Amino acid sequence: MKKKKPRASWGDRILRSASGLTAVLVVGIMIWMGWEMFISSRQSLHQFGWAFLGGRVWDPVHRIFGALPFIYGTLVTSLVALVIAGPIGLGVAIFLSEMAPATVRSVVGFLVELLAAIPSVVLGLWGIFVLAPFLGKVVEPWLGKRLGFIPLFHGAPVGVDLLNGGLILAIMILPTIASISREVMTAVPTVQREAALALGATKWEMIRIGVLSYAKSGIIGSVILGLGRALGETMAVTMVIGNMPNISPSLFSTAYSMAAVIANEFTEATYGLYLSALMEIGLILFAITLLLNIFARLLVWSVARGPKGGHLV
Amino acid sequence: MGNLSVRNLEAWYGAQKALFGITAEIPEKQITAIIGPSGCGKSTFIRCLNRMHDTLPGAKVSGDILLDGKSIYDQHPVYLRKTVGMVFQKPNPFPSMSIYENVVAGLRLNGERHKEKLRAAAEKSLRMAALWDEVHDRLNYSGVSLSGGQQQRLCIARALAVEPSVLLMDEPASALDPIATQRIEELVSALKKDYTIVIVTHNMQQAARIADLTAFFLNGELVELGPTSEIFTKPKDKRTEDYITGRFG
Numbered sequence: 281m282k283k284k285k286p287r288a289s290w291g292d293r294i295l296r297s298a299s300g301l302t303a304v305l306v307v308g309i310m311i312w313m314g315w316e317m318f319i320s321s322r323q324s325l326h327q328f329g330w331a332f333l334g335g336r337v338w339d340p341v342h343r344i345f346g347a348l349p350f351i352y353g354t355l356v357t358s359l360v361a362l363v364i365a366g367p368i369g370l371g372v373a374i375f376l377s378e379m380a381p382a383t384v385r386s387v388v389g390f391l392v393e394l395l396a397a398i399p400s401v402v403l404g405l406w407g408i409f410v411l412a413p414f415l416g417k418v419v420e421p422w423l424g425k426r427l428g429f430i431p432l433f434h435g436a437p438v439g440v441d442l443l444n445g446g447l448i449l450a451i452m453i454l455p456t457i458a459s460i461s462r463e464v465m466t467a468v469p470t471v472q473r474e475a476a477l478a479l480g481a482t483k484w485e486m487i488r489i490g491v492l493s494y495a496k497s498g499i500i501g502s503v504i505l506g507l508g509r510a511l512g513e514t515m516a517v518t519m520v521i522g523n524m525p526n527i528s529p530s531l532f533s534t535a536y537s538m539a540a541v542i543a544n545e546f547t548e549a550t551y552g553l554y555l556s557a558l559m560e561i562g563l564i565l566f567a568i569t570l571l572l573n574i575f576a577r578l579l580v581w582s583v584a585r586g587p588k589g590g591h592l593v
Numbered sequence: 594m595g596n597l598s599v600r601n602l603e604a605w606y607g608a609q610k611a612l613f614g615i616t617a618e619i620p621e622k623q624i625t626a627i628i629g630p631s632g633c634g635k636s637t638f639i640r641c642l643n644r645m646h647d648t649l650p651g652a653k654v655s656g657d658i659l660l661d662g663k664s665i666y667d668q669h670p671v672y673l674r675k676t677v678g679m680v681f682q683k684p685n686p687f688p689s690m691s692i693y694e695n696v697v698a699g700l701r702l703n704g705e706r707h708k709e710k711l712r713a714a715a716e717k718s719l720r721m722a723a724l725w726d727e728v729h730d731r732l733n734y735s736g737v738s739l740s741g742g743q744q745q746r747l748c749i750a751r752a753l754a755v756e757p758s759v760l761l762m763d764e765p766a767s768a769l770d771p772i773a774t775q776r777i778e779e780l781v782s783a784l785k786k787d788y789t790i791v792i793v794t795h796n797m798q799q800a801a802r803i804a805d806l807t808a809f810f811l812n813g814e815l816v817e818l819g820p821t822s823e824i825f826t827k828p829k830d831k832r833t834e835d836y837i838t839g840r841f842g
Binding site for chain 1: 643674752
């Protein structure tokens with residue numbers, strides 16, 4: 281009897297090639313983009329070399345370009361955002377997954393996720409018209425008076441500055457951190473909580489040893505996702521950061537971010553080197569995001585693996 | 594130490610009543626097995642003994658439970674659970690902790706920081722749980738690197754380290770293979786000289802093998818509680834007889 285090939289094997293073959301193709305496509309697009317940016321920034325790379333990274337001057341009129349103020353602005357605003365949104369997001373997640381009654385849980389959970397749906401340009405507007413005056417007239421003078429001896433809070437309060445940019449970013453990444461952390465904490469098996477309780481743990485001790493330690497890789501992951509979003513965010517930051525290529529230790533200083541300078545200046549880049557310098561900024565942003573993600577992945581591995589013989593959870 | 598006296602205990606999950614007027618004396622340093630078909634309230638019963646039942650949303654309890662003459666409702670559950678330890682159906686070591694850290698987790702919660710004391714307590718508990726010989730050279734390995742049976746003995750060691758007087762076990766061997774089950778049974782028999790043990794089991798032979806007393810639960814009621822030999826050879830209640838002879842359940 282002639283053996284007939286089962287029909288299912290065709291389906292499997294098609295599925296394998298199709299899904300393989302999509303995976304290749306994603307990687308391909310990423311490599312292609314990196315390559316294109318590299319090619320477009322060749323002129324600037326050639327002209328400034330590594331000095332571009334450390335250059336503090338951005339002067340299109342005299343054809344001098346340096347990326348440091350933008351790198352600084354991006355990193356500082358993202359860091360401020362993480363420092364503020366990390367603990368708050370984690371607090372929200374703990375409340376929603378361990379404390380809140382079911383009705384509050386779903387309502388508040390929904391509202392937190394709704395926060396992520398606000399367009400960044402709207403947040404930027406709010407940052408200019410509400411947050412900036414409030415920071416400039418109330419918060420920053422207060423901080424300056426009490427903590428002004430720390431360089432971080434030194435200087436004239438304007439309201440359109442690194443602090444504002446960081447705060448807006450914090451609001452933007454809060455839902456990411458809160459909702460993903462909540463998901464991973466809700467997924468912790470009940471027997472873990474009961475194991476802690478049965479040993480005589482209080483509520484907080486139960487959350488610490490039964491929930492947080494079990495979910496820590498997921499929690500770190502949520503923070504990394506938030507950081508990724510903060511690094512690349514353009515519109516809202518551009519609207520509130522002041523767009524001046526300054527490097528100042530004070531959070532009350534105007535600054536500029538990498539994404540913002542690209543968005544603001546690419547239409548005015550009237551000559552090749554200018555455009556090439558902007559492309560190189562893009563390339564650096566790309567590289568920083570990539571490096572941070574690799575670093576974050578390593579962190580997750582080393583933290584989550586825990587003791588020898590354990591496994592990722 | 595470790596005498597439990599249950600007085601007219603009733604328990605609810607929301608509007609659903611799970612236990613009806615349970616009155617029972619659980620003597621110290623003996624093994625009391627709780628048997629009965631699924632859903633008869635045996636797990637609910639032992640989860641009342643360390644007030645774990647109270648932690649569920651909507652759960653309610655009435656009646657009283659005396660531990661050595663004092664109501665368990667007069668103290669905070671956090672303290673009660675240091676006297677009344679619990680081992681669960683599925684082994685549940687903390688995966689982010691090493692074997693050693695798992696064992697001393699409860700002591701650390703009690704504020705014990707002294708390294709030598711923790712070491713000594715860990716060794717003592719692991720020996721009692723008959724796990725020391727297998728893990729003493731890899732205490733810094735993850736608790737979840739062990740086999741299922743070892744994990745369960747690790748959880749027993751973890752519960753013992755807090756030095757409770759009562760040990761509750763909710764079907765501790767139901768997720769294990771026969772050999773691991775046998776080891777747990779030997780362990781439980783050895784532990785009764787120091788602890789009052791209340792063990793839920795769906796396995797009647799297990800109760801017959803290890804328990805001094807056996808309680809038969811049905812539909813949330815305690816049908817009969819007595820010496821294991823009597824329950825299995827000449828039960829007083831017809832329903833007990835039907836159950837142990839395999840007529841239902």
